[in-house]
Amino acid sequence: MLVYIASLALLVVAAFFRLDGFTGQPTTELTTDNLEVAFTTWDFVRVVGRSVRVAVLVTVVCFVIALPVAFFVAKVVRPWARRGLLVALLMPLWAGYLVKGYAWKAVLRPGAEFGVNKDGGFLSSVFGYTPGFGQVAVVIALSYLWLPFMILPIYAGLERLPASLLDASSDLGAKPLRTFSSVIVPNLLPSIAAGSIFTFSLSLGDYITPRIVTEGKFTMIGNLIQSYLLAPNQPLAAAFTLWPLLIIVVYLIVMKRAGAFDSL
């Protein structure tokens, strides 16, 4: 833990170091140039905006998929089927991160309909349509990767929700939809917030999945950091890491307000 925190602190400091133009090595001379470049260059800010957009989309997609599924497993299905179903939903989580990114590449591979002179992947040849390798592919693959992180806290939250509460609501004359919006969702808020921490922050910083499923055509913050690290311009890369660091700390603080930490 100490190593980790010290490393983070060093990283923040490193963002202020000046790159020696002569040797290409970072010096210990302090400067705010890197920060200025990282935070004011329009192209970079656009990449950050795109990453945040993807992270938000992934979170929304995961939520939309996870809520009915978690509800079905926690409240509708018979108890004996519950465990098995839950395990089935969570197992792909462990299939290997790269394996899953790669699997989506195989599924989404564009074929003739993209005017590419090659055989398409699964979607292309079975349904004749694939969104191809682009932003949609990134959102699909990331949602796929982090979906279990959304299902689990929502399921746990629903399990804690006493059935009597739902009965009370219907006894008082609420229609199912009303019960859903006035009783279930407010009670689930901390769980949803907890799930969204994972889907949002894991998506925000990912750079490998976008690279795999778009064959390097889609740039997110992580790709930017990596490319400057290899440039090599470590101080600038460090300055870029401040972006996700700030966004996520702010996000965590907001989610802590929503009670997410008690539901982790």
Next chain:
Amino acid sequence: MRFSFLTRLTLRSWTILTLTFLYLPLGVVAVLSFNKATSLSWPPRGLTLDWWRQTWEATGPRDALVNSVKVALVASLIALVLGTLAAFGMHRYRFFGKTTLSFLFVLPIALPGIVTAIALQNTFNRRIDLGIVDFRVGFGFHSLVVAHATFCVVIAYNNVIARLRRMSPNLLEASADLGAHGSQTFRLITFPLVRSALLAGGLLAFALSFDEIVVTTFTAGSGYETLPQWIYSAIQRPNNVPQVNVVATFVMMVSIPVAWLAQRLSDGPID
């Protein structure tokens, strides 16, 4: 609460769709690993076991597998020890800065891997002068272990503290009332109750380390390749498609049962 037929049907269909969504890509890769053709195109052209044999005989993936297992074993053991101690400390005592510390424990999983990766790389690369000792961590097996242990600690910690929170304090009091010493209570009550959580935490930490690519890329240095690194570089070489399919299928076949076991253990009888 009762649900209308339509609600049940909709929810059931939605769940089945989700399960399809979850398993379809994995199935596609598994099928393609027996495909005669050497591209990712669908449908497969003919059945063959050649790729499995070829990959089994290749040294690249096998060395990488051995490296991965070594790192994951050592890292998860370290993480387990540190995470358990931290969980016991956080659970039992109240102290200044406790909320902050619990916040910090979430940070390594909430922060993007690349931030952690660069932070650690930066530190390992630097000369650390503590006055008495002056050293540079450098890169290789040891740096990977330290890096992996850093994020595995969180998993171990979370598993153990979740179990401790579920444990009724009455048990400890009952044990003390019956005249047991602190160490006896630990040996006879606390430890048996957290044992399965420890095992589950260890397995999950192992799986996490085994699968990790981002932090690994930045802290392994050259000359030490883990399995994910092998897969990642092979994905980018078009002529390696069949081998990647095989390795990917292999990873699924090994890690899913391990995860299932961990799952079973962490739900062990407790309440």
